[in-house]
Each structure stands twice: as structure tokens, then as C-alpha cells.
Amino acid sequence: QTGSAPNHPSDSEDDEYITNVSIGTPAQVLPLDFDTGSSDLWVFSSETPSSSARGHTIYTPSKSSTSKKVSGASWSITYGDNSSSSGDVYTDTVSIGGFSVTGQAVESATKVSSQFVQDTSNSGLVGLALDSGNTVKPTKQKTWFSNASSHLASPVFTADLNHQADGSYNFGFIDTSLASGPITYVPISTGNGFWEFTSSSYAIGGGSSKKHSTDGIADTGTTLLLLDDTIVDAYYNQVQSAQYDDSQEGYTFDCSEDLPSFSFAVGSSTITVPGSLINFAPVDGNTCFGGLQSDDGIGISIFGDVAIKAALVVFDLGNKRLGWAQK
Numbered sequence: 001q002t003g004s005a006p007n008h009p010s011d012s013e014d015d016e017y018i019t020n021v022s023i024g025t026p027a028q029v030l031p032l033d034f035d036t037g038s039s040d041l042w043v044f045s046s047e048t049p050s051s052s053a054r055g056h057t058i059y060t061p062s063k064s065s066t067s068k069k070v071s072g073a074s075w076s077i078t079y080g081d082n083s084s085s086s087g088d089v090y091t092d093t094v095s096i097g098g099f100s101v102t103g104q105a106v107e108s109a110t111k112v113s114s115q116f117v118q119d120t121s122n123s124g125l126v127g128l129a130l131d132s133g134n135t136v137k138p139t140k141q142k143t144w145f146s147n148a149s150s151h152l153a154s155p156v157f158t159a160d161l162n163h164q165a166d167g168s169y170n171f172g173f174i175d176t177s178l179a180s181g182p183i184t185y186v187p188i189s190t191g192n193g194f195w196e197f198t199s200s201s202y203a204i205g206g207g208s209s210k211k212h213s214t215d216g217i218a219d220t221g222t223t224l225l226l227l228d229d230t231i232v233d234a235y236y237n238q239v240q241s242a243q244y245d246d247s248q249e250g251y252t253f254d255c256s257e258d259l260p261s262f263s264f265a266v267g268s269s270t271i272t273v274p275g276s277l278i279n280f281a282p283v284d285g286n287t288c289f290g291g292l293q294s295d296d297g298i299g300i301s302i303f304g305d306v307a308i309k310a311a312l313v314v315f316d317l318g319n320k321r322l323g324w325a326q327k
């Protein structure tokens, strides 16, 4: 068996990517943000204060004949951007791209931070990182993909994200026609619960390859490509009008600049992010904000949507490896 669901950018900046998910019986369809950087499936619900839920589609467990409350269970999560949410837990049938998982933990939000209230493009998240990252207490719950994987033709899923266009999340199969180049696989380290890998070098534009070991995660839930300061400074050194803008908390440049590409090693291959994807969004007038920014020394780098848009990414749980193919 397999599943295939389309995704689309939430706004004109590709800030996040949204996929419709069916929950319960009869199906309640919610627009959710698939996030390979976390491991909780949580939704705005009938238990979310109505002032917070305004503008969001909600899940109402009492209207689903297949919902069951997980007694005594709770969850609470804080994300890298300091947004947060928490609540209690149900199980229900969750279908994505035509593939159904019964008994999926659906975490219902009784509290959401202001960023979630304001971001009406999503009604929750589908965590697709490793099960170890799940926050439910006293008993950790499995991700939708983990539950699905034993029934899928193959324990893999792929992310195909595009700039201002539809893409797909495919489960149980790899559609290599989505890529222009071969898939190169690298092993993941599972200790932190992420799809974490090491990239050994990078290059800017057509320049020479520079050795630099990057420990990073493939993260569909992060908008930008966040790397070490040395790499980021070296990149914007090549952008004549670039400057670090304290108010924007990142590098900005003249929107009319022709940005160099950025390449990173994946095993013995490289993935090249075109400069056009690094010209992320206008901030004001003729000033634009970069899609490559610092990881602020948080100890791990994040290959977010700006990097994933340049590739077909294969999340291979069976072989504990990550595949990257140029698009």
C-alpha cells in the first residue's frame, strides 16, 4: 500500500507548506503543516479556546464515532521559534493521501501560543521526525508515519516542496521522476530524534568546494536554510549589497542582486540551491531577506524548506538513512 498527498505553500513567501488531512468518522478535514523536525501530531480542536481557534478549522472528537480519549495522557511542546502548544490526547483514524491509520494519537490543543493563533494557514502539525521525540506523557505515542510504515509497501516517505507551486508527500514509494538527478543516501544519527546527517563540504556559486563538517537536520517545518556563521558570512561576502540587519535579525540585500547558488555535500554528491531560492522575500522597499541565515550556534544546522525545495528528499526509516536528489 502507498499514500500520496499534495502540499502547497501557505503564502507568497513559502513560509510553510500545508497538506489536507482527514481525521475521524465521518472525515473531518484539517489543513496541517507536515514537520519532519518534530514528532507530535496535534490539532486545533473543540477544546481550544474559541478566541484562539478563530479562523482555524477544528477537530471535534465528540463528532467522530471512532475517537477514543487516552485517559490521563497529556502533551506539551515548545518549538525552535519559541512557539508552543499543549493539551490532551485522543486516538482516531487519520488518513493522508488515501492511506488510513487507525488508532493514531491525535493530540488536541487546549493551549496554543500567539504565533499559532495568528497563523490561520494551519490547524496543527503532523510530526514526521522519530518516535523518540514525541512529547506525550506518561506514554509516548508513535507518529503517523511510524504507525503506517509496517503497512506501507516500503518504510519510506518523500518530500517534494516547490517555490510557489504544489508539491507532494508520498508514502511507501519513491517517484524518481520528481528528480532530475540520482538519489544519494547518507546515514542518519537517531540520538536526538531528528533526521540528522552530516554534510562534509559546501561551495558558493561556481567556487571551489570548502571542507566544513555540518551536523544538520532535514526539516520541512523550518522555512529557511540555517547554517554555521562561517558559511553564512562567506556566502553574503559574495553579495555586494548584503548587510546584517539587526532589526530583521538576518542578512538583507538589494532585491535586484543576482545571488550566487549554494551547494552542500551529500555523501559524494552535492545538492545545489539556486540563488533564486535564496532571494527569500522582500522586507521593505527594494530590500530583500536571505533564505540562508545563521543557525545562531544552537549546536545543530537546519536544512529547512529553502534547501528542500531544491531537492527530492527521501526519509528512509527502514534503512535509517536520508536520500537527496537534485530537482
Ligand SMILES: CCCC[C@H](NC(=O)[C@H](Cc1ccccc1)NC(=O)N1CCOCC1)C(=O)N[C@@H](CC1CCCCC1)C(O)(O)C(F)(F)C(=O)NC
Binding pocket: 015, 016, 033, 035, 036, 037, 038, 078, 079, 080, 081, 082, 083, 115, 119, 219, 220, 221, 222, 223, 224, 298
Ligand atoms: C531553530 C529555529 C527553528 C525555527 C522554526 N520555525 C520556522 O522556521 C518558522 C515557521 C513558521 C512559518 C510560518 C508561520 C509560522 C511559523 N518560520 C520562521 O521562523 N520564519 C522567520 C524567518 O523568515 C521565514 C519565516 C521552527 O521552530 N520549526 C519547528 C516547526 C514549526 C514550529 C512553528 C509552527 C510551524 C512549524 C521544527 O519542528 O521544525 C523544529 F525542528 F524547529 C523544532 O522546533 N522541533 C522541536
